[in-house]
Each structure stands twice: as structure tokens, then as C-alpha cells.
Amino acid sequence: MSFDLSVIPNKNIVLAVTGGIAAYKSAILVRRLKDAGFNVRVVMTQGAQAFITPLTFQALSGNPVHTELLNPEAEAGMGHIELARWADLLLVAPASCDTLAKFAAGLADDLLSTLYLATKSPVWVAPAMNQQMWAAKATQRNLNTLVEDGVHVIMPDAGSQACGDVGLGRMPEPEDLTRQVTQYFHKAQRAIAEKFGMLAGKHVVVTAGPTREAIDPVRYISNHSTGKMGFSLAAACYAAGAKVTLIAGPVSLDTPNGVRRINVSSAVQMLDISMQMLDEGCDIFIATAAVADYRVAEVAEHKIKKSGDELNVSLIKNPDIVATIAQQQKRPFMVGFAAETRNVEEYAAGKLVAKKLDMIACNDVSRPDIGFASDENAMIVFFAEQYQMQKRDLEKASKQEIAQQLVEAIHDALHNEIEPV
Ligand code: C5P
Numbered sequence: 001m002s003f004d005l006s007v008i009p010n011k012n013i014v015l016a017v018t019g020g021i022a023a024y025k026s027a028i029l030v031r032r033l034k035d036a037g038f039n040v041r042v043v044m045t046q047g048a049q050a051f052i053t054p055l056t057f058q059a060l061s062g063n064p065v066h067t068e069l070l071n072p073e074a075e076a077g078m079g080h081i082e083l084a085r086w087a088d089l090l091l092v093a094p095a096s097c098d099t100l101a102k103f104a105a106g107l108a109d110d111l112l113s114t115l116y117l118a119t120k121s122p123v124w125v126a127p128a129m130n131q132q133m134w135a136a137k138a139t140q141r142n143l144n145t146l147v148e149d150g151v152h153v154i155m156p157d158a159g160s161q162a163c164g165d166v167g168l169g170r171m172p173e174p175e176d177l178t179r180q181v182t183q184y185f186h187k188a189q190r191a192i193a194e195k196f197g198m199l200a201g202k203h204v205v206v207t208a209g210p211t212r213e214a215i216d217p218v219r220y221i222s223n224h225s226t227g228k229m230g231f232s233l234a235a236a237c238y239a240a241g242a243k244v245t246l247i248a249g250p251v252s253l254d255t256p257n258g259v260r261r262i263n264v265s266s267a268v269q270m271l272d273i274s275m276q277m278l279d280e281g282c283d284i285f286i287a288t289a290a291v292a293d294y295r296v297a298e299v300a301e302h303k304i305k306k307s308g309d310e311l312n313v314s315l316i317k318n319p320d321i322v323a324t325i326a327q328q329q330k331r332p333f334m335v336g337f338a339a340e341t342r343n344v345e346e347y348a349a350g351k352l353v354a355k356k357l358d359m360i361a362c363n364d365v366s367r368p369d370i371g372f373a374s375d376e377n378a379m380i381v382f383f384a385e386q387y388q389m390q391k392r393d394l395e396k397a398s399k400q401e402i403a404q405q406l407v408e409a410i411h412d413a414l415h416n417e418i419e420p421v
Helices: 023-035 054-061 072-078 080-086 097-105 111-118 131-135 137-148 174-196 228-239 267-280 321-326 344-354 399-416
Strands: 012-017 039-044 089-095 123-127 157-160 166-170 203-208 213-216 219-221 243-248 260-263 284-287 294-296 315-317 333-340 359-364 376-383 392-398
Touching: 012 023, 012 080, 012 111, 023 039, 023 054, 023 089, 023 174, 039 054, 039 080, 039 111, 072 080, 080 111, 089 097, 089 111, 089 174, 097 111, 097 123, 097 137, 123 137, 131 137, 131 166, 203 228, 203 267, 213 294, 219 294, 228 243, 228 284, 228 399, 243 267, 267 321, 284 321, 284 399, 321 333, 333 344, 333 399, 344 359, 344 376, 359 399, 376 399, 392 399
Parallel strands: 012 039, 012 089, 089 123, 203 243, 203 284, 243 260, 284 333, 333 359
Antiparallel strands: 157 166, 213 219, 294 315, 359 376, 376 392
16 A cells, blocks of 8 residues: 555556547647656547647557557557456546447447446546537436446536637636546545555554744744655645644645644644644544743844844753653553754663653664655664564654554554553
């Protein structure tokens, strides 16, 4: 199962192009679908070839274009039955009146109509035609039949048409179609993860990024944390079927797909929201945030003016978020992180016990090639004694891969816990 939901891996789309002026948009559609990570094979009807050449689609899709049903040479390559099996989705765009009629009637007199009958994959049609033809009773009757047969109809857009009319019948833009297709596969993938994923049914809360402790209305104390590790973990937990809440300090990262994000600034705010999450019901708490250890005792109401050679700011200790949550009666499975510059393993193992964590992942931030601002990380994971699990070495890899391995470690620990006597 993939952990990066931004790209759908290895899904096959058969794009069928039929005769209509909107066929020119299908060329761009192939590009967009390929950009989104899909494998694309194009089928063209005779009518489509009057508007655009197979060569265009061959170049864009990187695959031979299928045009003939009864051509022995073409059938020797990938025949219509193989093509029907290859498809994870048959997308007909644009779908002409004629094609809709053929599908509704169950004809099988060319490659596309045969493919339609031969495939088990979902079939989507994006009708595009003159507005009068769209409104015609026969077209609407055929569309109703197709919907009853389980075909998904993508409604045409309204607007000015190539023929000069204004009305319903324009094929949606390629970007819009690609978004709809991508969402469909995301949803399908999500449904599987929610049922069978490693963290199915769990609510995971992740803290990430730095905190910002105000000195006055314009200045603050903070650190260099980028939040990358926490964001990767949130994405990996979501992909493993969990419901994920990401409590993020100020970072400039996009929210991972499907993850609920709550932005905070200070450590006190981060603790506040974390406690609220416990009330909501949290099964796993992952603390990747680089929380400022201290905050300014008295935040100045107005901007502090320059005066004298020295300025003293008095600091007080911030709450330890992960340790506070770990002390609660109904505590989740607690995962902490430790970034150390020396005695890495010893300090990490100490923190595991001191903060009453279930698992701790530590890394050596004195290494210039991993850690804070880097896209890669290497970690050692320790588990609390009751799990009777060996420490795990996670070798240098991308933060996404490390995140995936950490999800596996959490899953394994949850299944290994010895019931307390
Ligand atoms: O004590 P230290 O800061 O090294 O511990 C790191 C771990 O504790 C991390 O998991 C971090 O997110 C968490 N932490 C916290 N609240 C603090 C300080 C650290 O949750 N105030």
C-alpha cells in the first residue's frame, strides 16, 4: 500500500476519444493524467480521428493508440480483451451522442463499443455535444439507461460552444476531469486503508514544527524546526488508515491530504489543543514538535524600545507536552522524539522512562546529513519495557520512508503489548 496519497501509483486508465471538437482537449487530458501518475492508453473511434490524429495521442501517452477491432496486427499487440482487463477505469472523453447510443443499446461493432461490454472496470463518460443534441430526448433516454447500467456520467459544462450556440454540452476542462479521477482513486484507496490499514480505526494526534514564544508584539523566540518529520508522519498515519489530527507550529508546509490540521503558535497553545484532543478520544500521540523549553515570563504589551546596552528578558519553563499527556489517566500510546548531539542512545532511553513514553525515536543531530532541515533522517527506536521489543535501527532514508517505518513500529508495538497483571 502506498503511503504517498498525492500520487496514485500504477493505476491504468483507458481514455477513449470519440468524434467531437472537444477531442482536442483530450490531448491535454492525457498530459494531466500522466502528470498525476496514471498509466494511460488511448482508444480512438473513427469519428475522433477526423478531429485529431492517433500520433498526437501516441506521443503524449507513450503507448500505441488503439483504433481497430478487427486488425490482426493490433490485436496481436494488446487485444481488446487484454485492454479491457488492463483498465482500472474506462474514461470516455469526449463521449459523443453516437457512442452513448451504442453503449445504451449494447452494440459491439467497433473497438470502443466492444471494450465497453468487455471491461469489468468502472466506466465514466464525459458527454460533449451541441446543446440541442444534449437536450434531445433520445440522448437523455440513453444517458438514463447508462446510469441505470452503472456508468458514471460527468455532467457537461454550460457556456459558449464551438458551433456558436450557448448552453450545456461543453466537456469539462482537463484539469477538472483529472481532479475528479484522482479523487475517485484516492477515495477507493482510502476505503481499503480504513478497513485493512495498519492503523485502521485509530485517531492519531501529531505535534509538529517549532513553537514561537512572544517577547513583545513583534518579536519571538523560536528554533529551526521545519516540521517535515511530523508532516511526513501525519501523511503516513493517514495512508495507514488512521484519522489524523496534526497540531502544527508555524511552518511553511502544505497540509497532507486527508489530515486535519490545527495551527498553533506557542507551547501553551499546543498543550491546550493536545488536551482537547484527549477529550475527543486519541489512541496514539506522536510528539515530533520542537517545543521551546522556555517562554518569556512577561510578554510586553507594546514593542520594546531600544534603550541602554543590555536588555534582560526573564524566561520561565514551558510545560512538557508529551510528558503531561502521558500522565493522564486515559492516555494514548505515546511516541516521543529525541534529537541529541552526543550520547544519543543513552539520553533517548532516559527520556523514554522519564517522560513515561511507550516508544521513542532518536536521531543524532550532530550529523550534518540528517535531521532538522534535511529531507533525510536516520533513527534508532526504543520501546518501553512492557512491549518486550528490541530496539530498531532505521537506516538513513527519506523522511517519508522513515515515517512509514515508524508507523510499522507503532503497529508492531500495539500488537505486542503484554497485558499488565
Ligand atoms: O526533552 P526533549 O525536548 O529532548 O524531549 C523531546 C520530546 O519531548 C519530543 O517528542 C518533543 O516533542 C517532546 N516535548 C514536548 N514538550 C516540551 C518539550 C519536548 O512535548 N516542552
